[in-house]
Amino acid sequence: MHNSGISIWFFIGVLLTIYGAMILGYGVFELAVGRTANVILANLHAPVWWGALLLALGLFYGVRFRPGRDS
């Protein structure tokens, strides 16, 4: 969307930020209590790095395409 209004990328940024925070939060919780879920390769702590990735992407898109900013 090139005129005024909220860009789809902002909505995507918001959603990825929320999901990234939730998943990263769970991953950190696992590390804190020292117990992982009953899944294969749990020792790789995927929620931590995948959650962090989603959070980073979400923040990037959310800030870059925030309403009112000229894109």
Added chain:
Amino acid sequence: MLGLVSPALAASLRSAPAAVFAFSAPSLAHLTALDISVIAIYFVMVIWIGFYLKSKANTSEEFFMAGREMTAWIAGLSFVSANLGSLELMGWAGSAYQYGILAAHWYWIGAIPAMLFLGMVMMPFYYVCRTHSVPGYLKLRFGQGSSTVAAVSFAFMTVLMSGVNMFSMAKVMQIVLGWDLTFSIVVSSLAVAAYVALGGLRSAIFNEVLQFVLIWGGALLVPILGLIEAGGWNGLKARIAHNIATQLIPAGDYTHMWRSMGHFSDNPMGIHWTGIVFGLGFAISFGYWTTDFLVVQRVLAANSLRSARMAPVIGSFFKMAVPFIVILPGLLGLVVLQNADGSHMLLHGENFVAAHAGEGLHSYNDVLPLMMVRYLTPGLLGLGITALIAGFMSGMAGNVSAFSAVWTYDIYKPHMVKNASDQHYVAVGRWATILGVVVSIAAAYSVRRAPGIMDYVQALFSFFISPLLGAVLMGMFWKRATKAGGFWGLLIGTVTSISLFAWVKIDPSALHYVAFSPDAKDMAENMYRALWSVSVCVIVIFVVSMFGKARPIAELNGLVYGATKLPAEEPVPYYKNEYFWLVIALVCFLALNIYFW
């Protein structure tokens, strides 16, 4: 997703009754509060988007064409996403488990050439004539008769496919999560009806882009972790070979795409490379990607001719990458899935599983949910399930928004109420969306009662798509094609396809003639029948047109190659030039096919 349903999922829907009443079957996945929160937040987001966009969907141009303001990236991503439903995700993962990497043909040769052709060659005509739909183009080129035939068949089929989508999703949610069928159908259709009726095409496109991102975010981790566990691509190939040698899985060439295409009997799909290249690569894929209004509508919404050409090119890169999240999990399932006791888990066809109900067996279509449950922790699993739900909903939304546009512009306006105000047609569009969802629900319950309908839905779709391809190609590239030629070509091409289908259904040995070999199997029938109907349509258009009078060239401006003055495009740096990216896409496409030869 439309029309190119994997064989594994088609079989699963045929055996629906057994699974529908399997109350005692435990669900594959167990959701925690975190997972449910992830799913709930997704629904809140899509409804929020619908309400936000309602204020931007007040004219028919805004409601049906998204104001023709979409950038190349948004048009391109929604173009691929509209096609990437969860029938794809689950069904093709299941087909990859069953047939190996052959299934990737439907993503590479079965899509990329057609997408690139649409963008670079056909878009100028669709875009310059400012049509709102493919039947709209046919009306300008061949008159109301051809347009109405195409519009009615498209409207009917797209709502039917929406219902099939809805039922498939409900069944998946029942198997994977234990959700009641009616609950899934009601919740998903209310959500889709709400955001499409409110925000029109713009809302459907926004949600498709969102869903595309979620699908990657939710499903990409599975092949990444799977490859780590299997030891990379080479490790995967070695383990497949080991499992074949120890008879844990059926023998077959799971990791080569073209080597076994020399003869029908060399590969488990029972196809030949000519069927793949000309039937799938041309007749079926061009028929779908260049004329199916669901996908073309997204490109028509682009903000300039350059964006309209770039959109399918951008989409092609993502389409080429989809096998990574669809085919690869299916292949990985061949080596990593285990039963509770640690022994190798073998998946089976739906009929086998239904016949051995209660023994804890799983079907091919369960491969993706099983892989998700294997690797994904709470939160990530919710995201994976949301990706599946999002995929189904984007499919339904795409269907009802396309139905609404075709109903309003190509059926209601020319035949029912001809000169009403713009506001009237926007209102009709909103109500048509609701109507589309209601009819889809009826179709979903029909499929539940009579799962054999699935075969016929697929065939119905194929009856119209290939002749339509013939009509559009002749219309765009041959000035001499007349109105009568277009009409009769469409009609006779369709009758040819129906007749061949009926002939093979009544006498299965007829497949030997249709596909030119006694070793051809069902998959081949689709491909060769498509080739026949395109050919017949083109020949009929040619012959009938030669007996008629061509339209004056002046009338064909914007519609036909050679009679159209294309707008000049400003020069741009090479990295913004669509021809540059076309070449890169072609190189990637060829490299993939060579690497996985």
